[in-house]
Amino acid sequence: MRWSGSARVLAQWLVLGAVVGVVCGVASAGFLWLLEEATRLRVGQPALVYALPLAGWVLGAVYARWGGPVRGGNNLVLDTVHTGDAQVPLRMAPMVLVGTVLTHLFGGSAGREGTAVQMGGSLADWVAHRFRVGVDLRRELLAAGIAGGFGSVFGTPVAGAVFGLEVVVVGRLGYEALLPALVASVVGDLVTRGLGTHHTVYPVPGALPLTLLVVGKWLVFAVGVAGVAVLFVEGMHRLKAWLERRVPWLPLRMAMGGTAVVLLWLWVGTDAYLGLGVPGILRAFQDPALPVSAFAWKLVFTVVTLGAGFLGGEVTPLFFIGASLGNVLARGLGLPVDLGAAVGMAAMFAAAANTPLALSIMAVELVGAGVLPHVMIVATVAYLLTGHRGIYPAQRIGRGKHGGPLLARWVALREMEEAREKPGPRGSAGPENHGSG
Numbered sequence: 001m002r003w004s005g006s007a008r009v010l011a012q013w014l015v016l017g018a019v020v021g022v023v024c025g026v027a028s029a030g031f032l033w034l035l036e037e038a039t040r041l042r043v044g045q046p047a048l049v050y051a052l053p054l055a056g057w058v059l060g061a062v063y064a065r066w067g068g069p070v071r072g073g074n075n076l077v078l079d080t081v082h083t084g085d086a087q088v089p090l091r092m093a094p095m096v097l098v099g100t101v102l103t104h105l106f107g108g109s110a111g112r113e114g115t116a117v118q119m120g121g122s123l124a125d126w127v128a129h130r131f132r133v134g135v136d137l138r139r140e141l142l143a144a145g146i147a148g149g150f151g152s153v154f155g156t157p158v159a160g161a162v163f164g165l166e167v168v169v170v171g172r173l174g175y176e177a178l179l180p181a182l183v184a185s186v187v188g189d190l191v192t193r194g195l196g197t198h199h200t201v202y203p204v205p206g207a208l209p210l211t212l213l214v215v216g217k218w219l220v221f222a223v224g225v226a227g228v229a230v231l232f233v234e235g236m237h238r239l240k241a242w243l244e245r246r247v248p249w250l251p252l253r254m255a256m257g258g259t260a261v262v263l264l265w266l267w268v269g270t271d272a273y274l275g276l277g278v279p280g281i282l283r284a285f286q287d288p289a290l291p292v293s294a295f296a297w298k299l300v301f302t303v304v305t306l307g308a309g310f311l312g313g314e315v316t317p318l319f320f321i322g323a324s325l326g327n328v329l330a331r332g333l334g335l336p337v338d339l340g341a342a343v344g345m346a347a348m349f350a351a352a353a354n355t356p357l358a359l360s361i362m363a364v365e366l367v368g369a370g371v372l373p374h375v376m377i378v379a380t381v382a383y384l385l386t387g388h389r390g391i392y393p394a395q396r397i398g399r400g401k402h403g404g405p406l407l408a409r410w411v412a413l414r415e416m417e418e419a420r421e422k423p424g425p426r427g428s429a430g431p432e433n434h435g436s437g
Contacts, residue, residue, distance in 0.1 A: 010179070016131065017144050017183030023123040024148030024184060025191025028116055031097050032153065032197050035112060038105040039275055046271065049107035052262055056254030059099055060309060064250040067095065073114060075394035077121030081142045081168050082396055082410070088142075092122040099311030107274040108261060109301035110312020112153055117313070120149025124184075136176075143168060143177035144184035151185030152192040154315075155199035159362035160185035163355055169410065170354045170390070170397040200278055203285045204368045205339040215377065217333045218343075222378045224329050225344060226385035228321065229351035232299055233389050236314075239307035250309060257308020264301055273301040277320040284323035284341040288331060295325040314391050315349055322348025342367045343375045351382035354390045388416040 042048050069089060073096070080088050100115040124145025128138040143164045151160020161182040165174045208214065247253040265274060272280050277298060284290055302317040326344020330337050342363060350359035356379035363375040384401055393414035399406050 012137070013140075013179045014183055016127065016133070016137075016141060017180035018187050019127050020120075020124045020141060020144045020180070021148045021152075021184040021187025022191055023127065024116075024120045024145065025152045025188035026195070027093060027097070027119045027123060028149065028152040028188065029192045029195035029197045031100075031112070031115060031119065032192070034097070034101045035104055035276075038101050042105055042107055042275065043271070048105060049262060049265055049271075049274065052106040052108060053255045053258035055102050055106045056256075056258035056308065056310065057251045059102060059311070060249075060251030060254035063095075063099070063309075066091075073118055075392060077118060077142065077146065078168060078392060078394035078396075080121070080125065081139050082394075088122045088125040090122055090126045093119040096311055100313075103305070103310045103312050104275050106258070107265065107271075108258070108305040108310045108312065109273055109275065109277070109298065109317055110305050110310055110314075111276065111316035111318070112313050113150060113315035114313025115311065116149035116153035117146050118149075120145035120147070120184075120188075124148070140177040140180050143174060144180040147181035148184035148188035152188030154362070154366075155189060155193070155197075156362045156365040157182075157185045157189040159358050159365055160189070162361055163358035166355045166358045167353060167392065167395065170388070170395050170413070171399060171401060173357070200282075202282070202342070202367050203338055205285075205336060205342050205371060207370045208336060208339055208374065210373050214335075214374075217335055218374060218377045219381060220333060221326070221329050221335070221340070221343070222347065222381035223385065224325065225322065225347045225378060226351055226382040228295065228299070228325055229318075229348055229382060229386050230389065232303065232314075232318065232321065233352055233386070233391055235299070235303040236307050236391070237389075237393070239303055240309075243308060254309045257304055257310065260304050260308070261301060264297075264304065268297055273297050276316045278316070280320050281316075281323045281341075281345065284320075284327040284345075285338045287327070288337050290324060290327045292328050295321045295328065298324065314352065318349040318352055319345045322346070339371065339374065342371050343378050346371075346375050347378040347382050350379035351386045352391045354383060354386075354392075354395060356380045356383040388413060 077088060096115045096118045100110065103110050121142055124141045128141045146167065147160045147164025150163045151157040164181040165177055168174055243253050247256060280294065298317060298320045322344040323341040326340040327337050329344065330340020346359040346363035350356040360372065360376045360379050363371045388397060388401065390413050393412060395413045396410035397413065398410045
């Protein structure tokens with residue numbers, strides 16, 4: 001009986017994980033094709049950028065009228081994993097897909113991970129409800145949807161699986177969802193590639209022996225990464241909150257954000273900071289004369305775009321910011337530029353998303369195993385230095401990053417942020433007493 005029960009659970013995970021992987025893979029393939037076409041059209045017709053304010057107005061009107069809970073984005077998916085609330089709306093998948101493609105078509109600085117995760121979560125919850133699974137299995141399938149979306153959109157199936165487990169609770173891996181997450185991520189990646197999708201190929205850095213001096217340089221490097229990650233996270237959250245208070249009507253808020261991006265674009269006089277910015281990431285691996293300000297400009301463009309409410313993710317812009325910052329730090333510290341760009345690219349997102357393990361694995365899948373000891377050091381230290389903040393306020397935390405007692409309950413990062421802004425009485429038992437950073 002025990003063996004038959006285990007076999008039934010195993011078969012259930014394999015079948016449902018594969019179903020989630022297939023729908024995520026098909027969705028990611030279609031999304032990436034549309035994104036590539038939108039980017040090609042914008043590059044060929046730069047005047048499209050002038051229409052970004054109008055696009056913001058239209059997208060804002062659509063989301064204000066029909067968006068509803070869908071506007072919660074990645075945080076809605078994470079909250080649903082924890083609370084088991086009503087189904088993640090199936091309309092989230094097409095709405096975020098279209099919204100993200102239009103954001104990129106008109107030059108907004110955004111990524112693709114957020115869209116992939118939201119599509120994956122929406123489709124996985126649809127599968128869960130179609131098969132009428134229990135509460136626990138539903139949560140595991142939601143984690144699998146996150147993994148399938150992330151792994152298939154970047155072509156990194158192992159990192160996708162670990163990301164789906166690591167992103168839900170800060171400092172904890174949800175091993176109960178390991179098998180369905182791995183199956184969904186691997187199947188999703190196979191389906192996306194099988195449909196003809198080609199992912200970006202990054203340069204492979206040369207080997208660098210790990211010595212005491214090199215470790216010391218990486219520690220300094222990690223401080224720089226953590227500082228910029230905090231600027232990004234705080235900048236995006238604070239701008240979004242400020243705009244929501246001052247301009248409560250979403251269409252106007254997005255139109256204002258689009259206008260700000262157009263003005264920034266005219267000011268800097270280059271298209272380098274629009275859209276995904278993949279050419280800028282590749283340049284950071286190779287150009288020892290990369291402008292020192294490149295990472296700062298991409299940070300500003302992305303914070304304005306996402307803070308105003310445009311659709312998309314943070315990963316690829318954070319890759320740009322991390323790679324270009326890594327290029328600059330490597331030059332200053334006497335490290336290889338290509339290795340600095342690779343380490344910075346992964347560690348920046350690891351610090352901002354509280355996922356050092358997944359991003360260290362992702363770096364290996366993207367640029368080879370030689371990066372592993374270096375990126376693991378930087379990602380871990382930067383993750384600790386950023387404190388209890390992140391790009392996903394719905395992430396939960398059960399114990400402070402720097403140790404201390406377990407919290408009475410898992411606390412959302414948004415609550416930690418509120419505790420920082422409104423400190424309680426000295427000696428109170430609130431989350432601010434557990435190193436909220």
